[in-house]
Amino acid sequence: MNLTRSFPHDTPAQIKEKAKAFYWHLSTVFIEAVKNLSFSADALKTRIAYTNPSLIHELHAKGKNILLVGGHYGNWEWLITSLGIHFPSNVFGLGMPLSASFWQQKLTERRERFGLKVIHSKNYREHILKETNQPFILLMLADQSPGDSSKSYWMQFLNQPTAIPFGTEALANETDAAVVFLNLSITSPGFYSLTFDLLSETPKTLTFGELTEAYTKRLETAIHSNPSLWMWSHKRWKREIPEDLNALRTLQENRFNQKYR
Numbered sequence: 001m002n003l004t005r006s007f008p009h010d011t012p013a014q015i016k017e018k019a020k021a022f023y024w025h026l027s028t029v030f031i032e033a034v035k036n037l038s039f040s041a042d043a044l045k046t047r048i049a050y051t052n053p054s055l056i057h058e059l060h061a062k063g064k065n066i067l068l069v070g071g072h073y074g075n076w077e078w079l080i081t082s083l084g085i086h087f088p089s090n091v092f093g094l095g096m097p098l099s100a101s102f103w104q105q106k107l108t109e110r111r112e113r114f115g116l117k118v119i120h121s122k123n124y125r126e127h128i129l130k131e132t133n134q135p136f137i138l139l140m141l142a143d144q145s146p147g148d149s150s151k152s153y154w155m156q157f158l159n160q161p162t163a164i165p166f167g168t169e170a171l172a173n174e175t176d177a178a179v180v181f182l183n184l185s186i187t188s189p190g191f192y193s194l195t196f197d198l199l200s201e202t203p204k205t206l207t208f209g210e211l212t213e214a215y216t217k218r219l220e221t222a223i224h225s226n227p228s229l230w231m232w233s234h235k236r237w238k239r240e241i242p243e244d245l246n247a248l249r250t251l252q253e254n255r256f257n258q259k260y261r
Contacts, residue, residue: 006158021228070182071143084115172203173260
């Protein structure tokens with residue numbers, strides 16, 4: 001259903017091929033996630049190559065807070081773990097804990113072993129707003145389904161109205177953070193390449209929704225380039241569309257401008 005709605009011009013045979021390619025990648029990610037539990041820093045660096053880490057170092061040297069945004073695309077576990085290798089100072093990953101506390105603890109330990117600190121989405125401010133954690137680098141995989149339709153940013157994504165979490169844009173304005181999109185691609189089986197694309201160094205100069213649309217469209221472009229690398233296996237579009245999107249957009253924009261402009 002997800003693929004058919006996202007690629008309405010595909011034939012049933014083409015949709016079947018996309019689904020097959022996705023499940024092949026998903027099984028590969030499971031295997032790679034197990035390997036990640038024991039990878040050394042050198043081994044992981046050979047598996048996911050950073051093409052331009054200098055961009056992040058330059059922003060950090062300016063004293064800029066940095067939000068790294070992307071999606072569950074490619075191998076996000078290798079991405080999460082590897083960030084601490086390249087950027088060992090004040091780097092955080094935002095996430096929701098697993099229901100199984102044992103596996104949550106084990107997974108967090110392995111994700112954090114090279115320096116990244118995993119923080120909860122409900123209390124992240126107490127970590128990143130500490131003076132000792134300034135400037136910070138925060139990873140946000142912003143393709144999760146938001147919890148509230150009325151608090152979401154609604155836009156066309158993959159051929160359908162979609163509720164997009166607004167937290168990245170709000171936090172960027174709150175902390176005056178540079179926003180960088182993570183462009184992850186697969187170079188060969190078991191090997192990835194990561195390129196950092198600067199979306200904005202001055203989020204307070206942008207209009208309401210501009211930043212959210214920018215990174216969502218970048219993710220959409222990546223998905224179109226290789227649909228198999230995105231997570232299709234759960235219900236992506238489960239939020240009901242509000243009755244009057246125009247009125248909701250106006251209300252949200254007014255609140256945004258009152259708070260940040």
